[in-house]
Amino acid sequence: MSLITRRSLLENAAKGGLAVGAGGLIAACGGSSSGTSSAATSGTSTAAAGTPKPGGSLHAGLTGGSSSDTCDPNTIVNNTDYCRAANLYEGLVWTNAEAQMYYRLAEEMTPNKDATVWTIRLRQGVTFHNGKDVTADDLIFSINRVLNPKAPGEAANSLHGIIASGMKKLDSRTITVPFSKPYSTFPESLANNITVYVLPEGFDPKTAIGTGPFKLQSFTPGQQTILTKNENYWNSPLPYLDQVIMTDYADETSQVNALLSSSVDVVNLLSQTTIGTVTGSGKKVVISDGGGWNPFTMRVDQAPFNDVRVRQAFRLAVDREKMLQTVFGGHGTIGNDIFAIWAPEYDHSIPQRQYDPEQAKSLLKAAGHDSLSLTLVTGDIAQGVINMAQVYAQQAAPAGINAKLDQVTVTDFYGPNYLKWVFAQDYWYYSPYFPQVNQATLPGSPFNETHFNNAKYINLYNQALATLDVNMRTEIAHEMQMIDYNEGGYIIPFFPAVIDGYLPNVNGILQSKTGSSFNNWDFEHIWKS
Amino acid sequence: MSVAAETPLPAPGPGATRRSARAWSRRHPVWSMVVVRVALGLLTIFAVSIVIFLATQALPGNAAYAVLGHTATPQRLQALEAQLHLNRSLTSQYGSWIGGVLQGNFGTSLANGEKVSSLIGPRLENSAVLVIGAGIVGTLFAGILGLIAAARRDKLFDHIASVTALTITALPEFVVAIALVIVFSVNVFHILPAVSAIPPGTSPLSDVNALILPIATLSLVIAPYIFRMVRGAMIEALESDYVEMAELKGISRFRVLLVHALPNSLPPVIQVVGLNLLYLAGGIVVVEYVFNYPGIGAALVDAVSNRDIPTIQFIVLILAAFYVFVNITTDVIALLASPRRRATR
Numbered sequence: 001m002s003l004i005t006r007r008s009l010l011e012n013a014a015k016g017g018l019a020v021g022a023g024g025l026i027a028a029c030g031g032s033s034s035g036t037s038s039a040a041t042s043g044t045s046t047a048a049a050g051t052p053k054p055g056g057s058l059h060a061g062l063t064g065g066s067s068s069d070t071c072d073p074n075t076i077v078n079n080t081d082y083c084r085a086a087n088l089y090e091g092l093v094w095t096n097a098e099a100q101m102y103y104r105l106a107e108e109m110t111p112n113k114d115a116t117v118w119t120i121r122l123r124q125g126v127t128f129h130n131g132k133d134v135t136a137d138d139l140i141f142s143i144n145r146v147l148n149p150k151a152p153g154e155a156a157n158s159l160h161g162i163i164a165s166g167m168k169k170l171d172s173r174t175i176t177v178p179f180s181k182p183y184s185t186f187p188e189s190l191a192n193n194i195t196v197y198v199l200p201e202g203f204d205p206k207t208a209i210g211t212g213p214f215k216l217q218s219f220t221p222g223q224q225t226i227l228t229k230n231e232n233y234w235n236s237p238l239p240y241l242d243q244v245i246m247t248d249y250a251d252e253t254s255q256v257n258a259l260l261s262s263s264v265d266v267v268n269l270l271s272q273t274t275i276g277t278v279t280g281s282g283k284k285v286v287i288s289d290g291g292g293w294n295p296f297t298m299r300v301d302q303a304p305f306n307d308v309r310v311r312q313a314f315r316l317a318v319d320r321e322k323m324l325q326t327v328f329g330g331h332g333t334i335g336n337d338i339f340a341i342w343a344p345e346y347d348h349s350i351p352q353r354q355y356d357p358e359q360a361k362s363l364l365k366a367a368g369h370d371s372l373s374l375t376l377v378t379g380d381i382a383q384g385v386i387n388m389a390q391v392y393a394q395q396a397a398p399a400g401i402n403a404k405l406d407q408v409t410v411t412d413f414y415g416p417n418y419l420k421w422v423f424a425q426d427y428w429y430y431s432p433y434f435p436q437v438n439q440a441t442l443p444g445s446p447f448n449e450t451h452f453n454n455a456k457y458i459n460l461y462n463q464a465l466a467t468l469d470v471n472m473r474t475e476i477a478h479e480m481q482m483i484d485y486n487e488g489g490y491i492i493p494f495f496p497a498v499i500d501g502y503l504p505n506v507n508g509i510l511q512s513k514t515g516s517s518f519n520n521w522d523f524e525h526i527w528k529s
Numbered sequence: 530m531s532v533a534a535e536t537p538l539p540a541p542g543p544g545a546t547r548r549s550a551r552a553w554s555r556r557h558p559v560w561s562m563v564v565v566r567v568a569l570g571l572l573t574i575f576a577v578s579i580v581i582f583l584a585t586q587a588l589p590g591n592a593a594y595a596v597l598g599h600t601a602t603p604q605r606l607q608a609l610e611a612q613l614h615l616n617r618s619l620t621s622q623y624g625s626w627i628g629g630v631l632q633g634n635f636g637t638s639l640a641n642g643e644k645v646s647s648l649i650g651p652r653l654e655n656s657a658v659l660v661i662g663a664g665i666v667g668t669l670f671a672g673i674l675g676l677i678a679a680a681r682r683d684k685l686f687d688h689i690a691s692v693t694a695l696t697i698t699a700l701p702e703f704v705v706a707i708a709l710v711i712v713f714s715v716n717v718f719h720i721l722p723a724v725s726a727i728p729p730g731t732s733p734l735s736d737v738n739a740l741i742l743p744i745a746t747l748s749l750v751i752a753p754y755i756f757r758m759v760r761g762a763m764i765e766a767l768e769s770d771y772v773e774m775a776e777l778k779g780i781s782r783f784r785v786l787l788v789h790a791l792p793n794s795l796p797p798v799i800q801v802v803g804l805n806l807l808y809l810a811g812g813i814v815v816v817e818y819v820f821n822y823p824g825i826g827a828a829l830v831d832a833v834s835n836r837d838i839p840t841i842q843f844i845v846l847i848l849a850a851f852y853v854f855v856n857i858t859t860d861v862i863a864l865l866a867s868p869r870r871r872a873t874r
Contacts, residue, residue: 061724061821067648067831067840068596068640077598151608154600194600220729221641222831223823247726247821250830253707254821257723260715264724281715381599411834414598415590427599446602 052508056528057243061255061264062517065248067222072205073197074146074153079268079517080225080248082193086521087227087244089197089210092120093187095520099291099342099430099513101191105134105198105211107173115182115468122173126234128200129215136169141201143167143177155196157439157446158189182466184473185434192431193520213239213524222248227523239524240508259283259501265528266502266509268517269383272329278501287331290498291342291430292515294385296376296392296491299422301451304372308487313363317396319355320493327387331497338484339440340433341495342513344470345477350485360399371400374423378405379413382427384496389425392493419449430515433477437461441488450489457483505529559864563857570853577849578630578842582623585838591615592639592836613639626839630846636839640832645843649828651729653847656824658733659816660809662740663747668802671752675759680786682764691760694753702812706746706819713742725820743820747813751805758801762794769793796863803859810851 064079073085092106103109107121126134146153147164166178179186190196200209208216211234214227227244247264249255256274258264260281270278270285278285298305298314305311320334333341336353340346364372378389386407393403403423413424426449431439439445441452442461457480464476484490500517502509508526512519518526554561593609594601610616629636635645678687697705714723725739733740766772767790775789814826825844832840
């Protein structure tokens with residue numbers, strides 16, 4: 001396994017091997033990455049930041065929460081849930097600002113030679129918030145808790161094929177996990193927010209005891225969460241802050257007003273139209289080239305999309321550059337209808353699909369449509385999604401596509417018709433390629449919204465799971481991506497930027513490719529001057 | 530608005546009881562009206578609870594879908610629906626809810642399992658502070674201006690005040706709110722907080738600064754109506770024979786205004802104040818959003834999007850009860866304030 005450890009990554013970064021940011025974003029957002037405590041990322045602005053100063057309280061104004069928010073890492077749904085989980089708990093592996101996996105609570109994860117049994121050794125000297133040592137028993141408990149058939153955790157799908165009864169404890173911090181079939185991508189499947197967080201045996205979400213850099217002090221769903229510093233955090237001197245206060249905001253206007261009047265120190269997920277307002281009044285923004293994506297979803301098993309030419313026509317009917325310009329002010333990365341843009345196995349050599357309404361029209365004609373009217377279901381499910389739908393409807397018109405927008409509420413969007421819409425949208429955070437396939441494009445995937453079911457593709461995926469050699473696996477990935485590119489049901493016009501705002505005295509905020517705010521809720525590196 | 534006030538008392542029982550009840554109601558016209566109105570009010574609230582329950586059923590999806598959102602898989606949906614008892618029949622869901630309410634138990638939130646009353650209670654207090662605060666400030670402010678405008682009818686002050694009032698009427702709440710934020714906290718001056726996120730567990734009165742802009746917004750929004758009503762009613766009173774008589778007797782202008790004219794112009798003003806309080810109870814949601822103020826308006830929006838039926842029911846019941854209470858109270862005060870109307874009963 002060629003896992004990149006955090007240390008080696010940071011070393012590489014310091015050498016300039018992993019400079020942040022595709023194309024000029026750093027310049028575009030004026031001083032965005034001021035202050036990076038870990039030698040990391042751009043390597044441009046560490047001098048300005050100075051030495052991290054411990055102490056202080058960070059007040060974060062965050063959108064996305066509601067009264068159904070939770071501290072149970074098995075049922076996290078929205079941004080504030082992710083934020084709490086990422087600071088209270090830790091998984092075996094995690095993703096850094098460069099979208100690369102590193103070991104967090106695991107010291108090592110090693111497969112047997114056919115990748116059917118994984119040996120996981122936990123880091124030494126890690127304690128829970130209640131002072132208890134993290135042991136192999138806790139890890140087994142945490143895996144079983146995700147698999148609980150009465151209340152399955154979201155990460156259950158990442159443990160597909162696990163033989164839970166066969167898990168064995170080798171010593172106080174080592175276990176073996178057997179699978180019914182090879183699972184070479186097991187570690188990277190756990191490297192995102194939906195993961196097996198390591199919890200103490202007998203975990204109770206009310207006390208929210210984990211190993212994370214912060215402890216739970218109080219939690220009022222949809223209103224406020226207060227976290228305090230974990231004095232015994234294993235990765236000392238982190239965290240720098242004594243306290244984090246998360247206040248829920250329902251609306252970007254009040255969120256921005258709170259930042260402008262310094263009522264909060266940081267705000268998440270701003271739209272591009274507010275960048276000027278924020279920077280104009282002396283506050284800062286960090287514009288991150290996220291790996292998250294907001295696709296249009298076409299059901300490949302339903303007319304008209306069961307004809308691959310129609311899908312190709314719909315993909316040619318979008319002017320990606322212009323849409324990115326209109327909706328995100330040009331902040332982001334153009335997409336090519338293939339997900340996992342920052343994954344090492346992403347094939348950048350596939351030619352970029354261009355806007356070509358004429359060819360789209362002839363493809364539709366070949367498929368027997370002089371013109372095509374259909375409904376595009378949209379909703380305020382993520383930043384900019386409705387605008388994307390509006391722009392698409394306009395751009396696709398010259399190709400003879402008449403897309404009528406049906407805007408529904410978020411609740412309705414994810415109601416009983418979710419995963420059944422013929423033509424709709426969705427949003428995803430960044431995930432490496434194979435874990436993303438597992439979530440979205442296989443017949444057994446829990447979120448196969450395009451109903452993609454391609455025998456060759458499935459075959460390749462299973463081959464990849466049985467391949468431990470990374471180079472060979474990358475070749476397989478490239479073959480699968482050609483199928484995504486030619487026959488898939490997603491239109492991925494771009495990977496939008498993630499825009500967060502903060503006060504000038506807040507340091508340690510990284511530009512990040514994770515597609516989530518604040519380098520995937522990394523508050524442990526933030527400090528105030 | 531006072532249809533019920535004119536309805537006769539329903540016959541409570543046969544024979545002697547009925548006669549004595551009628552006699553009682555003749556002797557105590559105000560009390561008998563209160564009794565009838567409260568009874569009808571309770572009936573209204575009950576009807577509202579059924580209508581709201583049925584309306585929530587008409588929404589697509591349920592709390593399980595709403596809570597799981599983006600992450601709903603069939604297995605997880607099934608597990609949660611069973612846990613929340615969403616697979617029971619409609620009548621049994623409503624029956625167990627109303628049964629609990631009659632025993633003072635408003636149920637638990639489907640969104641997070643907390644007791645609805647302890648979840649919404651603090652938010653209710655927050656909203657009450659806004660509504661009552663804006664009611665008092667807006668009424669006093671508009672009342673005084675109305676009095677002055679009436680006393681100086683067709684003078685410069687009257688014209689300026691009347692035109693300003695009309696202008697504000699045309700502005701939606703969020704425009705007023707954002708204008709105040711721009712002026713007092715973000716762009717021009719930096720003296721008041723732009724948001725009023727009252728931390729859970731603290732009284733909104735503990736940080737009065739945070740209340741100023743929301744209350745000012747709501748006060749400005751209701752003031753024009755009260756201003757115009759006070760002005761109109763006062764002008765009518767000032768043109769009456771008894772005011773002319775009082776002036777001829779040489780009573781001071783000030784005393785004529787406050788002692789002779791004002792009491793007689795109160796009944797319509799009280800009705801308008803009541804209407805504005807009702808409007809505030811429903812209308813604060815916009816202000817709660819702009820100032821991120823944790824009140825029941827925002828809680829109701831959240832509950833609807835979470836399909837959290839017990840919470841929706843609780844908030845709507847409270848609002849319905851408030852409507853009934855304000856209606857009865859303003860009618861009673863108006864009745865007490867007007868000797869002629871009191872006598873006709």
